[in-house]
Amino acid sequence: MSNRFAIVPECVFDELDAGNITARDVAVFAALALHADAGTGVCYPGMEALSNRTGIADVRTIYRATKALTAAKLICKIGGGFRDRATVFRIATKNGKPSQERVTPETPFSEERVTSHAERVTSHAGKGVTRDTPTDQEQTKEQKQRPAYKYAxxxxxxxxxxxxxxxxxxxxxxxxxxxxxxxxxxxxxxxxxxxxxxxxxxxxxxxxxxxxxxxxxxxxxxxxxxxxxxxxxxxxQPATPRPQEITQPQRRQRRAPA
Incomplete structure (x- = not known):
């Protein structure tokens, strides 16, 4: 059994007494506090970790709890939350409610190294790719958009x-x-x-x-x-005139000797 513990400040229970949050929301806050830095209140545990700590299987329920805690100004989002990156929260501590000053965690969100924009530009420059040089993906997209005209x-x-x-x-x-x-x-x-x-x-x-x-x-x-x-x-177009039909008496007249 782990000896770790979470500190839930009094302001959380004040919001609970006021009816602004529920006991479920308090459980989610406690799970966030368990992963938070004691001094800054910054944490980024991810939804899976919060689900394991609280026993709430539905991630949507945890998401609604974070929204309720944010509305009560007990936590605030300060970063992350895009692609596969965990959302970075700052939670209320014994020193008071959190501020929304954005921070960059020293620990990466995953084992994958995150390259900066400057590093990507330098890498592309080494490969002969400049800002004005279209990538293969952009060239393929341009070719798809350009219609292929054929004519004699x-x-x-x-x-x-x-x-x-x-x-x-x-x-x-x-x-x-x-x-x-x-x-x-x-x-x-x-x-x-x-x-x-x-x-x-x-x-x-x-x-x-x-x-x-x-x-x-x-x-x-x-x-x-x-x-x-x-x-x-x-x-x-005008109709083509048909040849005049010759009647039987006319044929006899033509055959008659002059």
């Missing part, structure tokens, strides 16, 4: 020609990203299976139409409305 020269040429025609209808139209336009035209050819000559014909018709000229102002919109545009273009 003919796609780019038609994209620029499209924009010139659109500019005649909408003179204030801003210059687009032609790589994206050319890529969309490629998709219209390869993925949608449209004929390049037909694509130009459909766009020219839409650009000349009073309604569609203001609505089809990009390859993506052309691709979206392509089927409807093609159907309307075909319907707008």
């Amino acid at each position: 020269d003919a796609d780019m040429k038609f994209a620029k020609a499209m924009f010139e025609q659109i500019r005649r209808v909408a003179p204030r139209e801003k210059s687009p990203k032609f790589e994206a336009w050319a890529n969309e035209l490629r998709l219209l050819r390869e993925r949608d299976g449209r004929d390049p000559k037909e694509i130009k014909t459909v766009f020219n018709w839409a650009n000349a139409d009073d309604f569609w000229c203001t609505n089809i102002r990009s390859p993506s919109k052309l691709r979206e409305k392509y089927s409807a545009l093609h159907a309307k273009m075909i319907a707008a």
